[in-house]
Amino acid sequence: MRRFLILALLGGAIALPAAVPVRAADPIRYRFSFPEPQHRWMQVETTFTDLPSATLELRMSRSSPGRYSLHDFAKNVYDVHATGADGRELATTRPDPYGWNVPEHGATVTVRYKVFGDRVDGTYLGIDTTHAHINMPAAVMWARGLDDRPIAVSFVQPAGMRWQVATQLHPAATPFDFTAPNLQYLMDSPSEFGPVAMRQFSVGGRTFRFALHHTGTDAELDSYVKDVEKIVRTEGEIFGEYPAYEPGNYTFLADYLPYANGDGMEHRNSTVMTAATSIANGRLRLLDTVAHEFFHCWNVERIRPRGLEPFDFDRADQSGELWLAEGFTQYYGPLALQRAKLVDLAATARDFTELIEAVSASGHLLRSAEEMSRMAPFIDGGRTVDRTNWPITVISYYPFGGAIALALDLTLRDRSDGRLSLDDYMQAMWRKYGKPGGSREGYVDHPYTIADAEATLAEVSGDRAFAHDFFARYIQGHDVADYGRLLARAGFAVRKRNPGRAWLGDLRLEASGGASRVATLVAPTWPLYAAGIDQDDELQQVGGQRITGDGDLASVLQRHKPGDAVPIVYVDRTRVPKTVSVTLAEDPHVEVVVGDANAAQREFRERWLRN
Numbered sequence: 075m076r077r078f079l080i081l082a083l084l085g086g087a088i089a090l091p092a093a094v095p096v097r098a099a100d101p102i103r104y105r106f107s108f109p110e111p112q113h114r115w116m117q118v119e120t121t122f123t124d125l126p127s128a129t130l131e132l133r134m135s136r137s138s139p140g141r142y143s144l145h146d147f148a149k150n151v152y153d154v155h156a157t158g159a160d161g162r163e164l165a166t167t168r169p170d171p172y173g174w175n176v177p178e179h180g181a182t183v184t185v186r187y188k189v190f191g192d193r194v195d196g197t198y199l200g201i202d203t204t205h206a207h208i209n210m211p212a213a214v215m216w217a218r219g220l221d222d223r224p225i226a227v228s229f230v231q232p233a234g235m236r237w238q239v240a241t242q243l244h245p246a247a248t249p250f251d252f253t254a255p256n257l258q259y260l261m262d263s264p265s266e267f268g269p270v271a272m273r274q275f276s277v278g279g280r281t282f283r284f285a286l287h288h289t290g291t292d293a294e295l296d297s298y299v300k301d302v303e304k305i306v307r308t309e310g311e312i313f314g315e316y317p318a319y320e321p322g323n324y325t326f327l328a329d330y331l332p333y334a335n336g337d338g339m340e341h342r343n344s345t346v347m348t349a350a351t352s353i354a355n356g357r358l359r360l361l362d363t364v365a366h367e368f369f370h371c372w373n374v375e376r377i378r379p380r381g382l383e384p385f386d387f388d389r390a391d392q393s394g395e396l397w398l399a400e401g402f403t404q405y406y407g408p409l410a411l412q413r414a415k416l417v418d419l420a421a422t423a424r425d426f427t428e429l430i431e432a433v434s435a436s437g438h439l440l441r442s443a444e445e446m447s448r449m450a451p452f453i454d455g456g457r458t459v460d461r462t463n464w465p466i467t468v469i470s471y472y473p474f475g476g477a478i479a480l481a482l483d484l485t486l487r488d489r490s491d492g493r494l495s496l497d498d499y500m501q502a503m504w505r506k507y508g509k510p511g512g513s514r515e516g517y518v519d520h521p522y523t524i525a526d527a528e529a530t531l532a533e534v535s536g537d538r539a540f541a542h543d544f545f546a547r548y549i550q551g552h553d554v555a556d557y558g559r560l561l562a563r564a565g566f567a568v569r570k571r572n573p574g575r576a577w578l579g580d581l582r583l584e585a586s587g588g589a590s591r592v593a594t595l596v597a598p599t600w601p602l603y604a605a606g607i608d609q610d611d612e613l614q615q616v617g618g619q620r621i622t623g624d625g626d627l628a629s630v631l632q633r634h635k636p637g638d639a640v641p642i643v644y645v646d647r648t649r650v651p652k653t654v655s656v657t658l659a660e661d662p663h664v665e666v667v668v669g670d671a672n673a674a675q676r677e678f679r680e681r682w683l684r685n
């Protein structure tokens with residue numbers, strides 16, 4: 075029985091050598107080639123050896139690290155063939171839409187397939203005659219149960235090209251060969267294969283590489299990388315040190331190309347940044363992405379929420395901590411630009427305005443920051459065909475979390491007269507959760523929970539009640555911090571953008587055929603909501619004036635004051651005519667401006683913004 079089984083596994087074709095040394099499993103090999111890049115597909119060949127006899131379950135990922143919605147990458151895979159060691163084709167089945175099973179096979183199986191990809195961003199695959207921009211989950215078919223096998227990847231130069239590879243994968247024998255210690259690391263290793271311009275610099279004993287595929291000049295890149303280095307230095311100062319990047323360096327992978335989609339995606343030892351703009355035209359916006367993504371090499375890649383560790387490629391990964399993982403990063407990106415002196419105070423004030431305006435929107439009354447984080451699988455690249463009411467019930471955890479970070483930073487500084495700050499909190503999170511690292515490369519051994527994040531605030535502030543109150547009110551509750559008071563300590567003023575202006579809500583009207591349709595959802599905090607008016611209703615008269623568009627509405631409101639009651643004649647979308655009375659409110663929108671700071675405010679601001 076036993077002997078029979080061994081022979082069956084070997085396919086009965088070859089005899090065992092006299093002594094087989096015990097050794098680790100061969101790596102799983104992937105070979106990427108590009109026979110027709112102009113048609114935007116790549117050929118993948120992958121070989122699995124030392125396979126157990128059970129059904130080989132080949133999968134395409136449904137999700138991708140750092141992007142929280144489902145993408146079902148199997149949809150672009152076709153012409154799939156599995157063969158045994160003897161080259162004979164093996165039968166496959168489709169147990170579900172996401173994979174291929176090979177029920178009967180020997181110890182070695184090679185799978186060949188084509189995969190189409192025509193999107194240059196942080197999630198998908200982009201193949202054309204200028205490059206192969208590869209996000210691994212969009213390209214790689216993997217075998218269930220073999221997550222810990224080492225992996226070898228080779229890139230085949232397309233005919234007539236002189237492309238090179240930029241990646242966080244470990245270098246191997248040739249410039250086209252790389253390795254990954256396991257599946258988690260491979261999936262986290264996007265690779266740019268193209269005419270890459272590479273620059274390198276060192277900070278704090280670490281090497282940083284900037285790999286760029288663009289249409290600009292070398293001089294633009296040289297000057298740009300100097301600013302990137304300033305950001306790397308500034309953010310290193312926040313944590314006091316850099317992570318130990320496993321391949322020996324950290325790589326920025328940038329595609330600034332007219333046919334790229336704007337994106338930034340963090341990985342352990344690299345980031346992908348794509349934009350349709352150029353260094354010449356969009357420098358500051360591009361640097362903002364650099365500042366955001368680089369902060370992630372601490373926050374999220376190593377200081378990692380438990381819900382994301384290890385990343386599950388079979389489903390949408392959920393975390394209630396994205397207000398910290400993404401939101402605090404959203405706060406620190408622009409702050410680093412300010413501290414690196416790449417922007418002026420007015421620009422930073424505009425960033426604060428965005429955060430405060432976002433957290434003040436009606437959605438904060440309905441979903442807490444923790445609950446907003448759990449919406450990520452639906453809103454982060456997710457698609458729906460049905461209408462949702464997200465515009466009035468969802469606030470992105472990016473600005474929501476950014477606003478919480480602003481409040482927490484200023485509160486810590488305020489309570490301690492500048493001795494403590496959010497930097498101390500991030501350092502404490504780094505020491506407890508990030509720095510200990512993982513016993514296997516690509517993994518984090520001590521991911522944190524929301525309770526851990528609160529306990530760390532208690533430790534840093536030395537005040538458990540304060541930490542509990544802050545989390546209960548602003549993260550798990552529905553309060554909005556007093557930004558006016560907090561920012562005043564640094565000499566910023568929060569003021570009404572349009573003081574005294576009458577306001578019905580931020581509605582937009584769509585004019586067609588002399589009628590004015592309400593083209594936005596009506597939020598519960600708008601005066602119009604109480605009147606029962608909503609999307610698709612048609613405004614006919616406001617305050618006695620005929621309304622044919624936004625201009626008419628603005629002129630009516632100009633003639634009124636907050637508190638005035640105005641009649642509105644409208645037709646609801648079932649064509650029933652109605653008349654209601656609406657009491658106008660004052661335009662609630664605020665802006666942060668740089669005020670005339672006294673000496674104490676200037677000192678507070680200098681410690682915070684280095685300005």
Ligand SMILES: [Zn+2]
Pocket residue numbers: 340366367370400403
């Ligand atoms: Zn991010």
